[in-house]
Amino acid sequence: MHGSAQTFRSLHQQPTVLRLPNAWDAGSARLFESLGATAIATTSAGVAWSQGYADGRVFPVELAVNVAASVARVITVPLSVDIENGYSDDPLTVADNVRRMLDIGAVGINIEDGADVPELLARKIEAIKNMAARNGLEVFINARTDVYLASLVAEEHRLEETLKRGQLYRQAGADGLFVAALVDVEQISAVVAGIDLPINLLARQGLPAADALAQLGVRRLSAGSSITQTLWDHARQLAQDFLAEGRSEAVTETSLAYPQIQALFVR
Structure with missing residues (x-):
């Protein structure tokens, strides 16, 4: 039996930071679980490379579901799947793709905005939540914004843009906000204070260690x-x-x- 969505949600409400050494296949997932990982999250880049594809929204959704299913088969802790942009620009198609992930045992997803307008990701989040509600399902949606990672706006506007997007995604129904490539302590504190969601950061040179991040109010740290x-x-x-x-x-x-x-x- 896999860990439930409620269990996964509770891991974001602990005094310590949820540490996710992202897996790229069933073997790495099982290894990390054996080392004490309390949940397993996948890395879309690692998964794509392991299957012979480039990262960046070209991975076939059927193969993504198959890899996720193979991971779910060998672990008992909660599984969150990185689905890039949901493998579609159509919110209803994205919701259907998420349903397939939930059907094989996933309880959470990562979904990113990238270069898309933030309103598109908000519509996808709403569609996913509506799908889950209709079917009596739960899913933890970790909304990833690439404002810092992809330098989507000028440096002096990145914090403001991240806060704006974070509020938009929270209102759409996101359960967590993943601000990839954010490392500045003052800006981390501002995001934690400004967005009423568990904040997820990405392992990066110059990022404080997990214990220090916990003091700042960060709830999740991903190896990516x-x-x-x-x-x-x-x-x-x-x-x-x-x-x-x-x-x-x-x-x-x-x-x-x-x-x-x-x-x-x-x-």
Whole structure:
């Protein structure tokens, strides 16, 4: 049985920050759960790369549902799925796509505005909430704004624009606000004070540690694609050395033992 939406919601109301080392497939999700992750969230970039696609709204929704289902199969903690922009510009289609995620066991989603007008994301959030209400379902909607991440407005206007969008998304029914790439302590405090939602930040160079973020009122910290990117770099280096030198040591010296990995999937 997977963790419920109520359980996931309660994880955003603790004195400590909910830490999410975002997974990119069923194996990484199960590994992170075994290490004590109280919920699993996916990274759309990591998922896309693992399936041979570029990140950025080109991932087939059918494949996204299949990957999410494979993750849900191996974990018992709550699952939140990063669905980029919902895989459509049509709010009703987005709501249908979210329904498919809920049907396989997800209890939360990340959905982003990106370069779209913020009113579009607000309409998508409303459509998702209406779908859930009609079907007696619950879903935690974490609305991601890319004001900082994608430099959507001039630097001096980013805080003001984030607060404006945060209010819009909250009124539409969002359950959390994800301000990706925000690291400035004063601006973090302003967002926490200005938006009556759990605030989610993205692991980033220069961002205070989770305990300090908790003191600022932040409720959720996501690794995003950073663990995936770090492992890609490590795999690149291992394969490069192995191809160049042909030495077994290049790929065996620091590996996790086979029985340790195998034990994660033996129930």
